[in-house]
Amino acid sequence: MNGWRQRLVKSLYQSRSTPESRYFQLATQSADGRLHNRTVVCRGLDDERDALWLITDTRSQKVSDILNNPQAAVCWYIAKTREQYRFSVTCEVFTTSAHATLCQQYWQLLSEPAKTQFLWGEPGLERLNAAESLVAEMPIEATPPAHFCVLRLDIHDVDYLSLRGNPQIREHYDLVGSKWRLNEIIP
Numbered sequence: 457m458n459g460w461r462q463r464l465v466k467s468l469y470q471s472r473s474t475p476e477s478r479y480f481q482l483a484t485q486s487a488d489g490r491l492h493n494r495t496v497v498c499r500g501l502d503d504e505r506d507a508l509w510l511i512t513d514t515r516s517q518k519v520s521d522i523l524n525n526p527q528a529a530v531c532w533y534i535a536k537t538r539e540q541y542r543f544s545v546t547c548e549v550f551t552t553s554a555h556a557t558l559c560q561q562y563w564q565l566l567s568e569p570a571k572t573q574f575l576w577g578e579p580g581l582e583r584l585n586a587a588e589s590l591v592a593e594m595p596i597e598a599t600p601p602a603h604f605c606v607l608r609l610d611i612h613d614v615d616y617l618s619l620r621g622n623p624q625i626r627e628h629y630d631l632v633g634s635k636w637r638l639n640e641i642i643p
């Protein structure tokens with residue numbers, strides 16, 4: 457296991473009792489060049505490749521951004537261990553139509569309230585009847601709705617910072633061919 461991955465696995469283990477340690481920020485760029493940033497939940501670190509997984513809605517801004525430009529940035533601060541990971545990533549969208557089994561796997565792991573969020577309507581549209589509950593009398597299906605999707609973020613550059621200790625530790629990792637190269641840098 458490469459150095460940054462070992463660190464991340466350890467950070468997640470040490471912060472396993474705090475759900476917010478799974479939240480990170482994902483910044484994408486839209487076609488007009490503007491940057492968009494939002495919090496998402498890490499749904500897993502891939503076992504076979506250096507990639508993160510998350511779930512989202514195909515109708516959201518982030519998906520149209522990624523389809524326009526798959527390059528994105530992740531900033532992940534794990535408060536419990538006082539470590540920051542910044543990743544340069546390439547994103548790929550896995551839709552229910554092309555990757556039904558994969559989407560099904562992620563869908564069935566969601567809690568009922570998390571599934572319900574996918575039935576609220578199209579994200580970002582104006583909420584016309586704000587007084588009405590968004591939760592329609594719609595049964596939650598065993599299979600995900602068509603707009604559910606899974607994102608894979610392949611990591612190709614890592615900036616790691618640990619605030620523990622004096623001096624702090626900062627490391628930069630980049631890929632040389634298929635091997636990760638580590639440079640220790642001044643924080």
Ligand SMILES: Cc1cc2nc3c(=O)[nH]c(=O)nc-3n(C[C@H](O)[C@H](O)[C@H](O)COP(=O)(O)O)c2cc1C
Nearest residue numbers: 479492494495496497510511512513516517518519
């Ligand atoms: C703690 C937290 C976790 C979130 N997790 C997700 C997530 O896993 N997937 C997602 O699509 N949106 C998630 N959101 C909502 C996004 O931050 C964002 O508001 C929404 O996806 C719309 O983003 P967009 O219009 O930029 O695509 C989360 C928000 C918060 C505050």
